[in-house]
Amino acid sequence: MSTGSREQLAARCAFLARGFLSTDPEAVRQAATLLAAQERQAAENALAGDAAELEKEYVRLFLSPSGAPCPPWQSAYSEEGTLMGEPHASALEWYRSKGVEPVRESEPADHAGMLLAFYAHLLESQAPPEELAAFRQQHLMWLRQLSELVGEHARHPFYRLVAEMTRRVVDDSLPGSG
Amino acid sequence: MALTRRSFLQITGAAGAGPVLASFGDVFRPAQPAPLAERTLITACGLCDSACGIRATVRDGVLRFLEGLPEDLQGRGHLCGKGAAGAALLYDPDRLKYPMKRTNPAKGLDEDPGWVRITWTEALDTIAARFQEVLDKHGPEALLFISRPSPDIWVRFLRAIGVVNRVDHIDVCYTADRVVQRYMIGGRTWCTDFDNSRYIVLFGWDLVARNKLVFTHGIVAAKEKGAKVVCFNPQYSITARFADEWHPIRPGSDLAVVLAMIHVILAENLFDRDFVTNYTNFPQYEAQIRQHFAQYTPEWAERESDIPAATIRRIAREFATIRPSVAPSYKKTLTANYANSGQFSQAVCILNILVGNIDRPGGPFFARTISIPGVDAIVPPPRYPTPRGRRVDGRDKLPFVQEDDSGLFSTLADGMLNRYPGMIRAAFINSYSLLSFPNPRRMEEALKTVPFVVVMDTLPADGTALADIVLPSTMYLESSDLVSRDRYAPRPQVVARQPVVSPMFEARSISFVAIELGKRLAPDYFKNPDGSWISTSAVLDERTRRAGLGASFAEFAARGIETRDQPFVPRTTFATPGGTGKCQIYVPQFAERGAEPLPTWKPRRDVPSAEYPYYYLTYIPAVHRRNSTENNAILHEMMPTNTAMINPALAAKLGVREGDLVRIRSRVGSIELPAHLTETLRPDCVLVAHGFGHRSRFLRLASGKGVRDGDVIPDWSVDEMLQAGDWFGSGAIMDAVVRIERVAV
Ligand code: SF4
Numbered sequence: 001m002s003t004g005s006r007e008q009l010a011a012r013c014a015f016l017a018r019g020f021l022s023t024d025p026e027a028v029r030q031a032a033t034l035l036a037a038q039e040r041q042a043a044e045n046a047l048a049g050d051a052a053e054l055e056k057e058y059v060r061l062f063l064s065p066s067g068a069p070c071p072p073w074q075s076a077y078s079e080e081g082t083l084m085g086e087p088h089a090s091a092l093e094w095y096r097s098k099g100v101e102p103v104r105e106s107e108p109a110d111h112a113g114m115l116l117a118f119y120a121h122l123l124e125s126q127a128p129p130e131e132l133a134a135f136r137q138q139h140l141m142w143l144r145q146l147s148e149l150v151g152e153h154a155r156h157p158f159y160r161l162v163a164e165m166t167r168r169v170v171d172d173s174l175p176g177s178g
Numbered sequence: 179m180a181l182t183r184r185s186f187l188q189i190t191g192a193a194g195a196g197p198v199l200a201s202f203g204d205v206f207r208p209a210q211p212a213p214l215a216e217r218t219l220i221t222a223c224g225l226c227d228s229a230c231g232i233r234a235t236v237r238d239g240v241l242r243f244l245e246g247l248p249e250d251l252q253g254r255g256h257l258c259g260k261g262a263a264g265a266a267l268l269y270d271p272d273r274l275k276y277p278m279k280r281t282n283p284a285k286g287l288d289e290d291p292g293w294v295r296i297t298w299t300e301a302l303d304t305i306a307a308r309f310q311e312v313l314d315k316h317g318p319e320a321l322l323f324i325s326r327p328s329p330d331i332w333v334r335f336l337r338a339i340g341v342v343n344r345v346d347h348i349d350v351c352y353t354a355d356r357v358v359q360r361y362m363i364g365g366r367t368w369c370t371d372f373d374n375s376r377y378i379v380l381f382g383w384d385l386v387a388r389n390k391l392v393f394t395h396g397i398v399a400a401k402e403k404g405a406k407v408v409c410f411n412p413q414y415s416i417t418a419r420f421a422d423e424w425h426p427i428r429p430g431s432d433l434a435v436v437l438a439m440i441h442v443i444l445a446e447n448l449f450d451r452d453f454v455t456n457y458t459n460f461p462q463y464e465a466q467i468r469q470h471f472a473q474y475t476p477e478w479a480e481r482e483s484d485i486p487a488a489t490i491r492r493i494a495r496e497f498a499t500i501r502p503s504v505a506p507s508y509k510k511t512l513t514a515n516y517a518n519s520g521q522f523s524q525a526v527c528i529l530n531i532l533v534g535n536i537d538r539p540g541g542p543f544f545a546r547t548i549s550i551p552g553v554d555a556i557v558p559p560p561r562y563p564t565p566r567g568r569r570v571d572g573r574d575k576l577p578f579v580q581e582d583d584s585g586l587f588s589t590l591a592d593g594m595l596n597r598y599p600g601m602i603r604a605a606f607i608n609s610y611s612l613l614s615f616p617n618p619r620r621m622e623e624a625l626k627t628v629p630f631v632v633v634m635d636t637l638p639a640d641g642t643a644l645a646d647i648v649l650p651s652t653m654y655l656e657s658s659d660l661v662s663r664d665r666y667a668p669r670p671q672v673v674a675r676q677p678v679v680s681p682m683f684e685a686r687s688i689s690f691v692a693i694e695l696g697k698r699l700a701p702d703y704f705k706n707p708d709g710s711w712i713s714t715s716a717v718l719d720e721r722t723r724r725a726g727l728g729a730s731f732a733e734f735a736a737r738g739i740e741t742r743d744q745p746f747v748p749r750t751t752f753a754t755p756g757g758t759g760k761c762q763i764y765v766p767q768f769a770e771r772g773a774e775p776l777p778t779w780k781p782r783r784d785v786p787s788a789e790y791p792y793y794y795l796t797y798i799p800a801v802h803r804r805n806s807t808e809n810n811a812i813l814h815e816m817m818p819t820n821t822a823m824i825n826p827a828l829a830a831k832l833g834v835r836e837g838d839l840v841r842i843r844s845r846v847g848s849i850e851l852p853a854h855l856t857e858t859l860r861p862d863c864v865l866v867a868h869g870f871g872h873r874s875r876f877l878r879l880a881s882g883k884g885v886r887d888g889d890v891i892p893d894w895s896v897d898e899m900l901q902a903g904d905w906f907g908s909g910a911i912m913d914a915v916v917r918i919e920r921v922a923v
Contacts, residue, residue: 068271084269
């Protein structure tokens with residue numbers, strides 16, 4: 001990537017993964033500790049304020065029982081537009097190839113947060129560039145659409161930051177193998 | 179900052195796998211052994227009452243595809259488009275996923291409810307506490323349950339806490355028909371033996387478009403064998419196109435045609451003398467019956483219906499002589515559409531009795547079933563409290579509906595806003611959309627007066643926006659049940675509805691909710707004799723055993739379907755009230771309680787006037803069922819929105835061209851939608867598809883597409899219902915007249 005090392009990218013992905021998976025500000029803050037100073041500060045700033053607001057915003061964007069504007073599952077962005085499609089099966093296959101699987105069996109495996117956490121794992125475990133590229137190609141490109149939707153609908157600064165950082169993660173080129 | 183293994187471990191304190199994965203121990207775990215191979219499971223569709231048998235192919239916990247089950251009597255090995263697309267509903271991204279509670283107390287369609295996730299335990303505790311508070315302070319009458327009377331464990335819960343106000347949609351569907359058939363032939367004949375019918379007269383029922391396979395198979399088979407199909411409908415419906423004859427009848431006048439057909443058959447003595455003499459009370463009441471129908475001449479009916487007298491005469495003669503013949507009534511055929519639908523049901527029932535087709539080949543028949551005990555037979559409850567309190571929908575004024583135990587959607591809003599304002603303090607809505615109500619806007623207003631509302635559903639619906647707590651419900655592909663064939667069952671057949679996948683996210687069944695709320699609010703009713711809690715799976719196992727289907731539900735589910743080969747023996751005694759064992763053409767019990775013992779002409783409720791000169795019609799498009807398929811991605815492609823369909827002659831008169839925006843206004847509301855010109859209906863009508871116009875703010879596909887057809891249909895009070903002579907509680911769901919104007923742009 002143009003702006004940093006493989007480690008920094010992994011840190012961003014792990015941070016974003018938490019951001020997509022959790023509304024617990026502490027968990028997100030912990031994940032932010034690995035970011036470069038400037039990014040970390042931005043994350044801290046965006047997280048400042050009422051934790052309840054963060055949670056409401058999360059539910060409104062991703063889980064609202066009135067119909068959420070930004071479903072965080074890759075299959076929802078495939079042609080069929082429904083959950084548990086090909087991306088789910090493919091993600092599971094990836095996870096299993098590294099000896100893991102999702103804890104929550106009744107939920108789709110192609111959640112943005114899971115995919116980003118797994119990508120961070122690939123980066124960190126020195127996966128070969130071809131493997132990184134393949135995973136990116138298969139499971140990260142749609143995040144651009146998701147980040148656009150989140151960017152458009154988010155009112156809370158934290159999710160605006162998540163949208164922006166997700167866009168950069170997808171747009172940045174692959175880091176060198178070092 | 180460098181990312182090291184150490185730093186990740188510091189974050190989590192975990193060791194083992196890679197550090198990232200270690201820090202995501204709540205998300206990933208070590209992989210289990212290899213996933214199961216592809217397998218096939220039998221289950222039953224739950225999208226309409228055809229309940230077609232399904233073979234579901236599942237791989238690695240994911241439903242791959244659905245196909246028909248060859249042995250199934252109802253689907254006959256096929257699924258319709260909706261049924262085959264069931265996976266899209268199961269995997270709809272908008273499905274309700276977790277229990278949620280509102281944090282913003284202000285309710286309204288433009289308010290952000292401020293949803294936050296809660297656990298099931300918190301949800302159930304909160305609901306139980308609120309219900310208990312209402313019960314203590316205001317009594318059972320203050321609780322409103324908008325839900326069907328199923329499953330039986332749910333009904334047990336409602337009875338255990340003494341619920342008075344359970345309301346369902348049956349009045350806008352078939353209450354009147356069910357009441358009438360019970361008194362006239364001893365029960366509802368849900369089945370029709372179309373296959374063996376030679377002459378089929380359909381009033382209103384667009385059964386080919388509705389595409390409930392159980393009926394389409396039958397009528398297609400009949401037609402192939404040369405049966406004649408005659409269709410009365412203001413609209414050139416899909417069924418009308420399929421039929422041999424289409425008669426564009428004036429909306430709401432079908433009763434007149436049926437009365438005149440009875441007149442002809444009686445006057446010309448064309449009825450089935452053997453059946454009528456031996457199995458009905460005709461001999462006892464012959465004089466009254468003949469005298470009553472003498473007034474309804476075909477010439478009179480022509481004036482009411484626009485159907486020529488000669489045509490009515492011919493069809494009556496053909497119906498009586500080309501046998502077996504049948505004039506089926508079903509749901510919302512005309513059994514709920516108009517204020518005179520109860521009279522219509524009564525008249526159509528007589529028409530069938532006169533040709534001796536009741537429970538005979540080619541006619542309407544009672545499903546042959548095996549007995550499957552309910553939960554109360556398996557774990558007898560303590561004595562239920564007698565329900566005490568006021569009935570919010572006014573049902574207590576309608577003795578026949580009261581005894582039928584169905585509710586009244588059409589009068590509920592009036593009950594909540596006018597009759598007993600403020601009485602309802604808490605409401606639980608299970609899988610109903612406001613779209614199912616006539617005048618849903620008023621129902622919205624009514625719901626806003628309720629301080630605590632729980633909505634349980636699979637997808638966001640209009641009611642969700644007004645809820646305090648939302649519960650995610652399982653859908654049929656995630657459920658267990660024994661499904662007895664009841665729409666075409668000349669011999670008993672049972673299909674195992676089994677979960678083909680585990681429930682998505684945190685969806686749970688209404689049975690689960692019944693037991694969990696039961697434990698909290700009426701524990702004595704939810705215990706086994708040994709003091710342990712009732713479990714639905716143990717009850718299901720016992721039901722399976724007692725029905726003789728297998729040692730356990732799982733064992734039966736592995737086979738999936740059982741058919742008992744027994745010959746069809748036509749009924750010779752009919753379980754009508756009064757104990758005569760005969761069909762009642764003349765119903766003395768109706769007369770005893772002030773209703774008409776014989777069907778009597780009554781006009782519809784809303785008749786055209788200078789202000790509202792046109793008839794308003796709605797229909798359910800082939801691809802939709804109720805409102806739940808609207809958001810379904812595949813089906814959405816096929817029919818994204820609704821239009822105002824009008825005849826070009828009417829369009830010319832109104833100065834409306836194809837695609838122009840028109841406003842349709844009735845005495846209760848108005849809607850605006852694009853005009854679609856079509857020759858396929860009478861020029862005094864406008865036709866709008868049902869099931870569109872969800873107001874839920876973000877329902878991604880459906881939201882804002884199309885308008886709510888119900889917004890111009892008046893709801894009413896129970897007194898208005900009685901005034902219209904609607905004794906049997908028909909919801910008059912299509913009884914509206916409107917003005918149509920082009921909207922200047
Ligand atoms: S007719 Fe279609 S929707 Fe109805 S049960 Fe059969 S497959 Fe399901």
